[in-house]
Amino acid sequence: xxxxMEESGTWKSCIxxxxxxxxxxxxxxxxxxxxxxAMDPSHVVLVDFRLSREACQxxxxxxxxxxxxxxxxxxxxxxxxxxxxxxxxxxxxxDNTLAVTFEGNGVRTFTLPLIxxxxxxxxxxxxxxxxxxxxxxxxIKDGLKDASLMKDNxxxxxxxxxLLLSAESDxxxxxxxxxxxxxxxxxxxxxxxxxxxxxxxxxxxxxxxxGSKDMVEVSHGTDMPIDLTLPLADGKGHLRxxxxxxxxxx
Amino acid sequence: xxxxMEESGTWKSCIxxxxxxxxxxxxxxxxxxxxxxAMDPSHVVLVDFRLSREACQxxxxxxxxxxxxxxxxxxxxxxxxxxxxxxxxxxxxxDNTLAVTFEGNGVRTFTLPLIxxxxxxxxxxxxxxxxxxxxxxxxIKDGLKDASLMKDNxxxxxxxxxLLLSAESDxxxxxxxxxxxxxxxxxxxxxxxxxxxxxxxxxxxxxxxxGSKDMVEVSHGTDMPIDLTLPLADGKGHLRxxxxxxxxxx
Amino acid sequence: xxxxMEESGTWKSCIxxxxxxxxxxxxxxxxxxxxxxAMDPSHVVLVDFRLSREACQxxxxxxxxxxxxxxxxxxxxxxxxxxxxxxxxxxxxxDNTLAVTFEGNGVRTFTLPLIxxxxxxxxxxxxxxxxxxxxxxxxIKDGLKDASLMKDNxxxxxxxxxLLLSAESDxxxxxxxxxxxxxxxxxxxxxxxxxxxxxxxxxxxxxxxxGSKDMVEVSHGTDMPIDLTLPLADGKGHLRxxxxxxxxxx
Numbered sequence: 001x002x003x004x005m006e007e008s009g010t011w012k013s014c015i016x017x018x019x020x021x022x023x024x025x026x027x028x029x030x031x032x033x034x035x036x037x038a039m040d041p042s043h044v045v046l047v048d049f050r051l052s053r054e055a056c057q058x059x060x061x062x063x064x065x066x067x068x069x070x071x072x073x074x075x076x077x078x079x080x081x082x083x084x085x086x087x088x089x090x091x092x093x094x095d096n097t098l099a100v101t102f103e104g105n106g107v108r109t110f111t112l113p114l115i116x117x118x119x120x121x122x123x124x125x126x127x128x129x130x131x132x133x134x135x136x137x138x139x140i141k142d143g144l145k146d147a148s149l150m151k152d153n154x155x156x157x158x159x160x161x162x163l164l165l166s167a168e169s170d171x172x173x174x175x176x177x178x179x180x181x182x183x184x185x186x187x188x189x190x191x192x193x194x195x196x197x198x199x200x201x202x203x204x205x206x207x208x209x210x211g212s213k214d215m216v217e218v219s220h221g222t223d224m225p226i227d228l229t230l231p232l233a234d235g236k237g238h239l240r241x242x243x244x245x246x247x248x249x250x
Numbered sequence: 251x252x253x254x255m256e257e258s259g260t261w262k263s264c265i266x267x268x269x270x271x272x273x274x275x276x277x278x279x280x281x282x283x284x285x286x287x288a289m290d291p292s293h294v295v296l297v298d299f300r301l302s303r304e305a306c307q308x309x310x311x312x313x314x315x316x317x318x319x320x321x322x323x324x325x326x327x328x329x330x331x332x333x334x335x336x337x338x339x340x341x342x343x344x345d346n347t348l349a350v351t352f353e354g355n356g357v358r359t360f361t362l363p364l365i366x367x368x369x370x371x372x373x374x375x376x377x378x379x380x381x382x383x384x385x386x387x388x389x390i391k392d393g394l395k396d397a398s399l400m401k402d403n404x405x406x407x408x409x410x411x412x413l414l415l416s417a418e419s420d421x422x423x424x425x426x427x428x429x430x431x432x433x434x435x436x437x438x439x440x441x442x443x444x445x446x447x448x449x450x451x452x453x454x455x456x457x458x459x460x461g462s463k464d465m466v467e468v469s470h471g472t473d474m475p476i477d478l479t480l481p482l483a484d485g486k487g488h489l490r491x492x493x494x495x496x497x498x499x500x
Numbered sequence: 501x502x503x504x505m506e507e508s509g510t511w512k513s514c515i516x517x518x519x520x521x522x523x524x525x526x527x528x529x530x531x532x533x534x535x536x537x538a539m540d541p542s543h544v545v546l547v548d549f550r551l552s553r554e555a556c557q558x559x560x561x562x563x564x565x566x567x568x569x570x571x572x573x574x575x576x577x578x579x580x581x582x583x584x585x586x587x588x589x590x591x592x593x594x595d596n597t598l599a600v601t602f603e604g605n606g607v608r609t610f611t612l613p614l615i616x617x618x619x620x621x622x623x624x625x626x627x628x629x630x631x632x633x634x635x636x637x638x639x640i641k642d643g644l645k646d647a648s649l650m651k652d653n654x655x656x657x658x659x660x661x662x663l664l665l666s667a668e669s670d671x672x673x674x675x676x677x678x679x680x681x682x683x684x685x686x687x688x689x690x691x692x693x694x695x696x697x698x699x700x701x702x703x704x705x706x707x708x709x710x711g712s713k714d715m716v717e718v719s720h721g722t723d724m725p726i727d728l729t730l731p732l733a734d735g736k737g738h739l740r741x742x743x744x745x746x747x748x749x750x
Binding site: 073076077080097105106107108109110111112113 | 636638639642643645646649670671672673674675676677678679682683684
């Protein structure tokens with residue numbers, strides 16, 4: 001099994017974000033795509049990753065394979081990659097390792113021992129979301145940081161007018177209004193206004209892999225999990241997160 | 251009461267510097283200007299801030315008003331502004347709050363509860379300074395950092411030849427000479443040579459809001475408080491500090 | 501005695517690297533060059549520094565002189581220099597101090613008290629190295645950082661094909677291959693393949709003064725000390741390190 005990408009950036013930023021939430025899990029190196037689905041240890045976030053073979057310069061997988069990966073170790077390795085390094089992932093059956101190679105200024109190879117994991121089935125609920133938006137990651141990150149000055153949770157509302165992030169405490173209030181008129185919003189489609197409360201730290205971890213100009217697909221419903229999806233490699237994959245809402249006394 | 255500035259930078263850097271020295275104080279939102287005068291808790295520094303209505307794009311104040319502001323909170327809020335964000339300050343009589351709004355990539359509003367303060371009268375001594383200079387903030391900051399390698403206090407001397415910053419200890423000496431020939435000095439006007447000793451940390455806090463190329467107006471006299479004034483918004487305001495000298499055994 | 505260089509960068513980066521390894525030592529300000537040879541306190545690294553008079557804009561030394569320098573203090577001073585500052589070093593016999601002056605935005609002078617040192621003779625072994633390479637400092641630093649993810653020591657091998665940096669532990673393996681085909685290697689000359697193990701932290705300190713594009717002259721032999729030499733000022737000097745190998749049970 002061997003896989004090559006002309007740039008390390010996508011894999012690096014995805015591993016960076018996933019490793020914030022999941023310590024170890026199985027990746028399926030399948031015939032059409034590399035896929036991973038896992039919950040964080042507190043079962044509040046679902047992580048759903050997919051990178052299709054079209055996103056790779058070489059994709060030599062004859063038979064689908066589950067590889068157990070220690071994401072902390074994988075992230076330590078990927079943090080050594082330069083974004084522009086050519087990346088190869090190569091599985092060695094003999095010693096059950098994954099060789100991670102960066103080619104740039106020299107050829108640098110890390111050998112990562114694989115692990116054997118009993119992974120529980122990951123639920124993927126079918127959600128009746130009623131509002132959708134396409135928003136710049138930087139604007140959402142700003143709004144989350146603003147809200148974090150006030151408290152740990154943020155209220156997210158979508159309406160026909162805008163997407164609102166707000167938080168209120170004794171220290172005051174913070175509110176970010178992202179309307180379709182601003183550069184930050186590319187699309188807003190609301191069947192029914194929605195409102196729910198989420199933990200800010202989880203949202204920040206979910207967006208860790210997104211550059212400030214990357215667009216995030218938001219899918220939302222009142223008191224429902226929020227779906228944040230980052231398209232990867234021009235749509236040839238995605239990094240998707242589903243975060244459960246907090247139930248707050250008003 | 252409502253006030254708008256096309257850039258957040260000036261207000262942000264002033265609040266940043268003032269909050270290093272003063273925890274809470276009253277700002278007077280007057281008919282012609284926003285003004286503030288306060289001492290730091292140790293009564294060593296006088297801070298004197300003024301931003302005239304001409305520095306604002308909108309200045310809608312019908313009646314002069316004293317607003318008690320927690321500068322630590324205000325600074326936490328302003329630290330979230332991008333320099334180029336459009337800034338609005340808007341007082342709400344009903345709930346005694348100040349709304350601080352940044353418009354850039356989205357519209358972000360913070361609501362700051364105001365506080366009620368008994369503020370003592372701030373003295374503003376009339377000083378018989380004998381030497382004046384206009385010096386780049388970066389050069390002064392470099393000289394202060396140099397001096398701080400040796401001790402906590404710096405000796406400042408102004409003469410017809412130059413402005414000297416020096417400090418001496420067992421570890422050696424540091425001396426910075428800023429003469430009118432250097433790019434750092436735009437003006438030097440000395441009736442009588444002056445010399446006094448000041449605490450370095452206070453001077454560094456006073457210059458925190460100044461960019462390295464901003465010019466600082468220095469006004470000085472032997473064993474007198476030093477006056478450092480930063481012109482704001484092309485002269486439509488100022489941030490001025492008066493720091494008492496240290497009395498050192500020679 | 502007086503010495504001037506049109507840029508502070510070379511002296512600054514050399515002092516920075518040397519002070520990581522040697523706390524205090526004598527520098528010989530000779531008629532043709534400034535020279536220093538010293539061991540680190542654990543006697544694992546030999547440091548050999550030379551800057552010839554041709555590297556200086558002024559070099560006024562009538563009589564060779566040994567000056568005892570506290571490198572921690574000297575580094576604190578040099579860290580205040582901007583690379584482009586004009587640098588002067590001037591010895592004062594009267595009070596046994598070295599004046600270090602930076603001219604840039606103003607004239608900044610530090611006075612460093614000299615110290616009196618009994619310095620032991622520094623050995624400089626004649627080594628039968630069998631392999632040589634000229635390699636970019638950045639590529640070596642990357643390889644060392646990679647290896648440090650795995651353990652404290654790195655195995656360095658030179659062969660006709662390449663220079664290899666590798667480390668292996670329970671957490672996996674890291675290997676950097678620098679071949680003459682890569683941009684990182686300018687020369688590789690091997691009489692006999694060589695292999696030895698070194699402490700990574702020492703190697704990193706030795707390269708601290710090198711920019712990532714600076715070329716490092718590597719001289720190597722099996723289980724022998726490694727020689728890393730950084731040419732200074734277009735060959736008008738050098739900063740050379742000799743690091744003893746670790747003896748590792750295979």
